Amino acid sequence: MLIRYVPGAIGFEAGLRRAARAALYLPTACRMAADPCYPWINAGAVRFLSRTLNRRMTGFEWGGGRSTAFLASRVLHLVSVEHSPKWRRRTLALLARHCLANVDCHFLPPGDAPGRPEARPETWRRMGHVHRKPEYAAYSDAILAYPEESFDFVAIDGRARVECAFNAASRLRPGGFLLLDNSEWEKYAPIFAAFSDWGRCDFENGVWRTSLLFKPDAPSG
Template sequence: MNLPGKIRTGRRLAGQLARTPSELRNVPRTVRSQGTPLDVGLPWLAFVVIDRLDEIVGPESSVFEFGGGGSTVWFAERARQVTSIEHDPEWAALLEERFAATPNVDVRHVAAAGGSYDEYVASVESFPDDSLDVVLVDGRSRVRCALAAMPKVRPGGFLVLDDSQRKYYGPAHEALAPWPHETLQGMAPYKFDFGVTTFWRRPAEGD
């Protein structure tokens, strides 16, 4: 990043912290997290989001993620089963090598053949309806991935969309409107900037 870019980033961060002073406590966590996601082992999500995931992911959880990396490392240490879908062949190869001896992680390379993400989006369809505790949408074609994943989330489970503030993710917000939700934002690992993520909880019987 050139100097003007660094100045703009610094000003934006200063404004974000001024509006959300509670996030000052997470600045040291950002400083400590500098490195590659596979080495650091943290999702590329705001720390408040990671803390929330830590509350809902446990030893019996089945997790599906569109887009692998530090999140895969993190989920692997906590969940019963993690399925990670990755479109980039080089990154997928690194993930496959990293988790080759990790029995609870299934890394699947799903290429964007001809620039189409149809197979990538459809990868979640191999799971039964109502079977996944957490679906993290943090890769490509996020609106389509979120819509495809909705019936796969168990009642009481969560669908999590990163960068949910982007206006072109509006159709996902509309489709998920009947589900209770919370949007969290704050300092994140690897970068001196805020991340924004929305959790939707699929209503369970009796809610």
């Protein structure tokens, strides 16, 4: 079969796709332009957080930035872990600008630190998982410094997200939730496989997806 190449056709189709993505992304871009603390996640997830978070909650996040200020302004206390010097500076400046002092900000860049492999939960063994980005071992294991069931929610929007999710599950309280941004990416499928018995809610806008996974409540009796 003869396939005829039409000059410019592929470029035109790519341009249409980019234009469509830009149009779908425009509402989020406008909200971010109007509010420096509007987080860079799906708008449906932002609405859920706005009506769910309260001043009794304690949370943990990987990936600092706008989300840090958004979350901190609504909860009792937040722990934030960042790997990038640039985003660390931006996050600290944003928190200072809005007088938010209820955040513990940790800077853990990639390196040779082994993390806490002995403290990793059973999920790693059950899934036969080996750290895919060992340079982020200390980063993804940061939550393991806290006791089990320490947090009402955990937000994952940084590096080594599969490893972060596996570690986060044991530190979430029953009934708490895990937020995963860019959850449409195939490489994050092990997270959904590991927690297939958790409740799930997806928010999509045609550009990307943000998912919430809800840890089952502790069994009664």
